[in-house]
Amino acid sequence: MSIPQPLISHALFRAYDVRGVYADNLTEHSVRLIGQAIGSQLRDRGEQTVVVGRDGRLSSPALAQAAIEGLMAAGCHVTDVGLVPTPVLYFAVQSGLAPHGVMITGSHNPPDQNGIKIVINGECQYNERIQRLYERIMRGELWHQPAAGRVQTANILNAYQHTVCQQIHLQRRLRIGLDCGNGATALLAEQLFRDLGCEVYPLFCEVDGNFPNHSPDPTQPANLQALQTLVRAQALDIGMAFDGDGDRLIAVDGNGHILWPDRILILLAQAVLPQQPGRMVAYDVKCTYRLDQAIRDAGGVPSMCISGHSLLKKHMREHNAVLGGEFSGHIVLRDRGMEYDDGMYIAARLLEVLAQETAAPAQIFARIPEGCSTPEHKVYFASYEAAGEAMALWMQHQQLQAQRLITLDGMRAEYADGWGLARASNTSPTLTLRFEADTPERLEAIRALFRADIQRLQLTPEALPF
Structure with missing residues (x-):
């Protein structure tokens, strides 16, 4: 007996946006459903106008069309601004072209990936607001009023x-x-x-x-x-x-x-x-x-x-x-x-x-003082969940000898002459780390503390990038 497949992959719904691999978990079907869920959310509030844009990825035209179809299925009025940078979509919303926006973009990720950034009343959606779209789809709480939907195009670049x-x-x-x-x-x-x-x-x-x-x-x-x-x-x-x-x-x-x-x-x-x-x-x-x-x-x-x-x-x-x-x-x-x-x-x-x-x-x-610092180092895991579990374990058992430990977002261990940060990324299945100190010697000493902690707790079998 075959196991029924879910309507849509939960893994698409990230902290700041929707994100996935095109033709794998991110398909025209899934984006159509997400568009319909966004439209249904707007219709519940008595609203229906939305602007849609897309980036230059090869999959973006098809996914933008799917998003528009989903929005129209919910009875929304769509203004399609076509290929634009994400900030131009934000500008269109702020300028009053529509109070809400949907941007098809994979941002800085590899070519096979794509996603959706969602703007409601001028505010980018995040965390539980994005999760509610998934829950709405799974519960089937979707408006079906395609006759009320319509689309027009606009050039906002000029x-x-x-x-x-x-x-x-x-x-x-x-x-x-x-x-x-x-x-x-x-x-x-x-x-x-x-x-x-x-x-x-x-x-x-x-x-x-x-x-x-x-x-x-x-x-x-x-x-x-x-x-x-x-x-x-x-x-x-x-x-x-x-x-x-x-x-x-x-x-x-x-x-x-x-x-x-x-x-x-x-x-x-x-x-x-x-x-x-x-x-x-x-x-x-x-x-x-x-x-x-x-x-x-x-x-x-x-x-x-x-x-x-x-x-x-x-x-x-x-x-x-x-x-x-x-x-x-x-x-x-x-x-x-x-x-x-x-x-x-x-x-x-x-x-x-x-x-x-x-x-x-x-x-x-x-004229701006600059110490010794690193770019972001990334330690890769098999999944977002695995990275999150490793971070939680580390925070519980860390021995970083910090003068001040800030746990606002991961761990930022501060010392008299530098600091190190480790946090679980929300945009890739990684722990990201960064270091800064007044001298190269202290930079390496702080990195060594973090390396030793990772190895002591056996957080990853992979070679560390720092």
């Missing part, structure tokens, strides 16, 4: 570009490298930054869902090598790299040195807080310990928060924070009314700050 160019003015011409990584920002980034007055040197600015040049994740240093080479070869002021759907930014200075987002946050805080004294600046647990004092020195109030772009934005709204960001590259700057994480917009705001001085960006960033 309005987005116009808004950014109206907001941002560079006092001098900067020579910049742009690495769109064949992601959705390739649609408009090159022209946008030319319109802002930059001399642009483009890399991989053609949308290609195969991502033939490098993975669409600029937080991995290997994926920045082409940009670093370009910046040095052309003696550019700065290089900017975006992830696959454009909501993350990583930069490199004119020497090719990586400017991690926590250092970008410090510079933006120093620029913004004099006009916004006493406002909160939020940052996630993966950011440098130097942020706290830098924010205070600039006249702001620092606030550490849980990692996750949806949770960051929620924290910022609740506390009226003017600026917030994650080490992963999600940055939100709200002083001019933009309420969402947008790699291109933040890149433009960063250029605006840098253009106010005649000094090279590398010299400007050199």
Whole structure:
């Protein structure tokens, strides 16, 4: 006797979005059901207008069509904005095109993966709100009013570009490298930054869902090598790299040195807080310990928060924070009314700050103290559950000898001259770790404490990446 298959895989419903492998657990059928569940949730509230966008992945057109069909089956009115970066979908919602949005995107993940980011009343959905969609599908609580549904198309790209160019003015011409990584920002980034007055040197600015040049994740240093080479070869002021759907930014200075987002946050805080004294600046647990004092020195109030772009934005709204960001590259700057994480917009705001001085960006960033730090290390597990269980076991039995242990999101062990972090990722079946210290010797000593703990508890049979 065959075992009945579930309507839809529960594994799709993650902490910040829906995510899966195309044609495996993420199919047109499953996305149609999710679209219908989102539409049913809206119809329960007496609402029915929603905007739908998609990134440049090969599976995105079919999945976007399935989402639209599901929304229409519930009787929703859909505005299809087509291929756009995720922040342009957010812009469409904030601009009033519709109060709700559905974005088909695999973000920074490999080409065979895809997903859905969901915006309800301008707020990205997360945790239990996403789980409720799964529960609704499994209970069969779905509206069936296809005759009431309709779809129209709209071009929102020009309005987005116009808004950014109206907001941002560079006092001098900067020579910049742009690495769109064949992601959705390739649609408009090159022209946008030319319109802002930059001399642009483009890399991989053609949308290609195969991502033939490098993975669409600029937080991995290997994926920045082409940009670093370009910046040095052309003696550019700065290089900017975006992830696959454009909501993350990583930069490199004119020497090719990586400017991690926590250092970008410090510079933006120093620029913004004099006009916004006493406002909160939020940052996630993966950011440098130097942020706290830098924010205070600039006249702001620092606030550490849980990692996750949806949770960051929620924290910022609740506390009226003017600026917030994650080490992963999600940055939100709200002083001019933009309420969402947008790699291109933040890149433009960063250029605006840098253009106010005649000094090279590398010299400007050199004023910001920098210790010894690592990128994120990832320890892979067979499943999200296995990674979570390993993290829980470690937290229960850790011997990290920390002066202060922060358990807001995983474990951040702080010492007099550095810190180490371990947490279970919500976007991959991994434990992610990061370290920072004042000297290379102390950095290695802190890493050694974490290594010893992992080996003592036998958390993984795999070789550690640090």
